[in-house]
Amino acid sequence: MQIYDTALKQKIELKPLNSNEINIYVCGPTVYDDAHLGHAKSSISFDLLRRVLIALGYRVKFVKNFTDIDDKILAKMQSTNQTLEQITTYYIDRYISDMKALNVLNADIEPKATCYLNSIIDYILKLEQNGATYKLEDGIYFDTSKDEKYLSLSGRKDENLIARVKSNNSKRSEKDFVLWKFDENWYDSPFGKGRPGWHTECVAMISNIFGKTIDIHAGGADLLFPHHENEAAQCRCAYHKELAKHWMHNGFIQVDNEKMSKSLGNSFFIKDALAIAPGEAVRYYLMSSHYRANFNYDIADLLSSKKRLDKIYRLKKRLSGVEASEAKGEFKNSILDALSDDLNISVALAKIDEMVNQANTNLDKEPKNKALKSTIMANLNFIKDTLGILYQDEFEWFQYGFDETQKEKIMNLIKARDEAKLAKDYKKADLIRDELNSLGVAIMDTPNGAKWEKIWTE
Structure with missing residues (x-):
């Protein structure tokens, strides 16, 4: 499989x-608010990688991971008068619910920073022992001058450094954290x-859980630096190895052609997208653009994407x-070939569209060909x-948009x-059909009884 390595800035064969x-290891959310589309794009991108x-x-x-101790969480505590545990438990549950709606598989391990405090402290002690730290009035700092390869991952120049939080003027270097x-x-x-500071929790958890260099560290482009x-x-200063x-x-999410940002007031929550279309449609939409590309979120495009997914559901x-x-043969191989090329989703989805059209x-x-039907169904299961x-x-799937009370009325x-x-x-009977139509319901008579679905309009 070929993947794009950010550090090497080229596609390489994954070995x-x-x-x-x-x-x-994928960097997860800081749990002080509902998850937004940036979280969704990252989660879906690397869930796809995992599945492939x-x-x-x-x-x-x-x-x-979950970052469950952070300045933003502390600010939320002050504004809501809630405890750290109350806030983080609530938003972790919300995040997990959103991921379930998007069909993102649960991670094998979902560590929380507060559960790895001993590992974080041990890591800092190791850095201290190796002479890579110094003490100021407000905390223990990492001395970036001790790492000869600092900025080699992001490729930034010193003049392009931007601190995530307000900087301490007493630091030896603006780069220190x-x-x-x-x-x-x-x-x-x-x-x-x-x-703990934000930057130490992940590296300490990786060391504790994996105990060695990992194959892939992933996350949003906004996490590349710092x-x-x-x-x-x-990791280089503590253990003289690459993390x-x-x-x-994955690329940035834009809303109406502007980078998604809470400071700009255009941070779009996953829950907002789920109020417009089913979770799978949101997943399909966010997945339809290559994971490294910047993605411009647009509601009209989301609804169009649902229609494309509808065609597969029709089959x-x-x-x-x-x-x-059992799924095998040309179709399966064509999908895996496309996705093995750095998750080339455009080619994969085009192959799926071709398969659906040919299958229909x-x-x-041959409407009674059982072998044909079984093969097509295997392809759908592989998808x-x-x-x-x-x-x-x-x-x-075609009944999305009605609550349980409305569904009960429709069934009656x-x-x-x-x-x-x-x-x-x-x-x-015709009058009842007309009433159903007025409710936005289309009804189809089949050999297995009447079936219904929502009439979608944009």
């Missing part, structure tokens, strides 16, 4: 460090009471109840496992229509 096993690697036969250990912030309200440590740069520097063999980064609906054979044509010609779509019931009307037809009261 696992340990036989057929691949270790991946599994389809190729690799054993994947996948870790994604805090490892442990002194704060009497928090945790005991050999340095004094305080809490977060990932600073992680890599700490990751390869680095991967699944046409094959309802068919038992699948073949089914029109499900590899791309993370087609999880929904093929009939319920369909039952009344069936009874009217049975009594040969076709006038009443």
Whole structure:
């Protein structure tokens, strides 16, 4: 498989460090607010990577963290009068719910920074022992001058440095960053009471969980500098090795052609997108652009993307109840070939569109061909496992947009229509159909009874 290595700035062949096993660490959210589309794009991108690697036969250990101690969380505590645990537990649960809606697989391990304080402290002690730290009034700092390769990952120049938070003027260099912030309200440590800096938690957790250099460290392009740069520097100074063999980064999300940013007031939450379209449609939409490309979110494009996904669901609906054979052959290979080229999703989706069109044509010609149906269903199951779509019931998919009370009303009307037809009261049956249409419901009579779906309008 070919992937784009951010550090090398080129595509390379992925060769696992340990036989057929691949270790991946993805930087997760800071849990002080609802997850936004940037979180969704990153999660979907590397969920796709994980699924493709599994389809190729690799054993994947996948870790994604939660930052649950941070200045932003502390500010939320002050503004809401809630505890750290109340805030972080609530938003972790919200994040997990959003990921489930997007069919993002659970990570094998989902570490929280507060559960790895001993590992973080030990890491700082190791850096201190190696002469890579110094102490100021407000905390323990990392001395970037001790890392000869600092800025080699991001390729930045000194004049392009931008601090994530307000800088301490007493630092030896603008590049230096805090490892442990002194704060009497928090945790005991050999340095004094305080809490960890953002850049140390991930590198400490990677060391604790994997104990060695990992195959892939991934995250959003916004994390390349300073977060990932600073992680890599700490690892080199602590253990004289590289933190990751390869680095991967997904592109920025834009809303109305502007970079998504809370400071700009255009940060679009996942929950907002889910209020417009089903989670799988949101996934399909965000996945439809290459993971490294910047993505411009547009509601009209989201709805158009749902229509494209609808066509695949129409085929699944046409094959309802068919038992699948084993996925193999030209179609499966063409998808894996495309996705093995640095997750070339455009080619993969084009191949899927071709398969769907050809499948419908073949089914029109041979509607009773069981072997044909079984093969097509196998292809759909392969798409499900590899791309993370087609999880929904093929009939319920087309009923999205109605709540349970509305669905109950619709089912009662369909039952009344069936009874009217049975009594040969076709006038009443037609009136009920008209009422269903007025509710935005299309009804289809099939050999297995009446089926219904929502009439979608833009």
